[in-house]
Amino acid sequence: MHEIELLVILLAVTTALAEVANRLSIPYPVLLVLAGLGLSLLPGLPPVVLAPELVFFVFLPPLLYASAWELSWSAFRSEARPISLLAVGCVLFSLAVVAAVAHYVLPGFGWGPAFVLAAIVAPTDAVSASVATKGLPVPRRLTTILEGESLVNDATGLIAYRYAVAAVLTGQFALGKAAGQLVLVAGVGIGVGLAVGAAFYGVHRLSRTSVAIDTSLSLLTPYAAYLLAETFHGSGVLAVVAAALFGSHYSGRIFAHDRRLQAAAVWDTLEFLMNGLVFILIGLQLPAVIEGVAPGLRWPLVGYGVLISLAVLGARMLWVYPSSYLPRWLSRRAEVDAPTFGELTLLGWGGMRGVLSLAAALAVPLALPSGAEFPQRNPILLLTFIVILVSLLVQGLTLRPLISLLGIETDDRAEREELALRVRLASQSLAYLRSPEAASQAPAEILGRMQSRYQIRLDRLQKRATEGHDAVPEATLSPFQKLQEVLIHYERGVLEELRRAHDSSEETLRKLELELDLEEGRLALDKAQ
Incomplete structure (x- = not known):
């Protein structure tokens, strides 16, 4: 079977199983990994070896960029303390615990190979955390911490991994140098990411000729940030995250509405396909x-792999509770909005391993400088594979039942924030419509109709804010909006008749269809208000 045919099959399987996962209400990485395992057992299937370079330089940058783009900078900043404690403290604590277990339990594992294995499996995976929690009733704060931690902790894990491998190769390890290198690599990565984000911001502002060019530039940004940071010996992961947070923060100034719509559609499709391929490729490595x-x-080694999985999860749980309760005892400020015991349990259980750990294991050198084999390389690879499988299958499948068991529910903070912003936006827009400046923009009749429209919107939003979301039945909201909906469907029918008559160019018809799409989308948002 040729590689192109295999790729088409994998894309088809990915799409089909994602739909099945949605219907079954389970994270689709679970089904995709199982599908990869099943496909790997088919006779005649060529061996599929996931090259580390493919993960680090092809899959990782856009997937990190997409995850970080959706993360609110203000939310990330407000949760900086728990994110930092998990991304640095928890990774180092897990590394020490897992290395000790591997050294004292696994036959033939010296401290060098034990630390290599621990550095590979200690950090959580950004892709797995983002996909596994999507659609689950998780409070926004916990989602921010889980995704923020997984986006940042890769830098800690990869630095530890580099020094652990170097210690095995050279027989020397300098703890102080490693700590200093972590700060340097993180600083360079963040600096490069911000510089790349600012540079592409300037290029986007100058690019006014093509929607496709703007979308292409957005696709190039994560690769530019990652490769430049790695060139300057910084963290490519942190560079991509910094560039994404910068671009997301200023996206309103970068993109016009049509460019933003197209870029979002392209990124949604790319993220879905890459995520799917990553997880199905994990299974194919068996x-x-x-x-x-x-x-x-x-x-x-399967049994030892389960033991290492328990050590990884146990170390995380041991870290999560004290790191949350101790600051409360030391400072009253930390008491504000502190997570509950159930939320902390979910925070510990929700940290999963994924493709980054597998890529790091595959990147372990084959031999020492002396020509001897790298000690325990193949067992390290199998143990890592088992840890990833246990993480995705056990933790991934039990997240929803655990949330129900712990009684965790989504808070209404996001909804209240959205409603408050809608009220503020409608209030200020209405104030502008009543100002002398607006009077010079349109005739009095048009201005009066627009003022009435915004007054109705504001009244409805204020009623929702005081009486609840369902205070106004949808059927009585606006006959005008319902007539708009009828007209949009009628116009679509007219366009279809014109298309069947072959009297108009397809280009013109598609342009008019896009305008109807935008109008229908705006109407849907209006109705939601």
């Missing part, structure tokens, strides 16, 4: 991973 391990060691 034959290659097993083949590298001696037959007599395979089943024992």
Whole structure:
């Protein structure tokens, strides 16, 4: 089977299983990993080996960028303390615990290979965390912490990984140098990311000729940030995150409405396909991973892999509770809006491993400078694979039941914030319509109709704010909006008749259809208000 045919099959399987996962209300990475495992067992399927470069330089930058773009900078900043404690403290604590377990429990694992394994599985995966919690009734604050941690902790894990591998290769390890390197690499990565974000911001502002060019520039941004940061020995992960947060913050100034609509559609599709391929490729690695391990060691290593998974999860749970309760005891300010015991439990359970850990394991050198094999490389790869499987299948499948068991519900903070902003926007717009400046923009009749429209909107929003979301039945909201809806459907029918008559160019028809799409989208938002 050729690679192109295999890619088409994988894309088809990804799309179909994502739909099945939506219907079953389970995270689709779980089904995709299982599908990859099943496909890997088919006779005649060529071996699929996931090259580390493919993950680090092709998949990782856009997936990190998409996740960070959706993360609110203000929310990220407000949760900086728990994110930092998890991204740095929890990763280092997990690394120490897992390394100790690997050294004292796994046969033949010296401290060097033990620390390499620990550095690979200690950080959580940004892609897995983002996809697994999407659609679940998780408070926005917990989602921000989980996604923010997973976006930042890769830098800690990768620095630890580099020094652990270097220690095995050279036989020397300098803890002080590693700590200083972590600060330097993080600083360079963030600086490069902000610089790239600012540079592309300027280019976007100058680009006024094509929607496609703007979308292409947005696709190039994460790759530019990642590659430049790696060139200057900084964290490519943090560079992509910094560039995304910068671009997202200033997106209102960068894109016109048509460019923003197209870019969002392209990114949604790209993110979905890349996520799907990443998880199905994880499952497809099974034959290659097993083949590298001696037959007599395979089943024992499966048991040890489960043990390492328990160590990873146990270390995280041991860190989560004290790191939250201790600041409360030391400072009264930390008491404000502190997470509950159930939320902390979900925070510990929701940290999952994914493709980044597998790529790091695959990137472990084959041999030492002396020519000898890298100690325990193949067992490290199989153990990492098992940790990822346990993380995705066990934690991923139990997230929804755990949320129900803990009694965690989504808070209404986001809804209240949205409603408050809508009220403010409608109030200030109405004030502008009543100002002398607006009087010079349109005839009095048109201005009066617009004032009435915004007054109705403001009254409805204020009623919702005081009496609740369902204070006004949808059927009585606006006959005018319902007539607009009828007219849009009628105009679509007219366009279809024109298309069947072949009297108009397809280009013109599509342009008019886009205008109807935008109008219908605006109407849907109006109705939601």
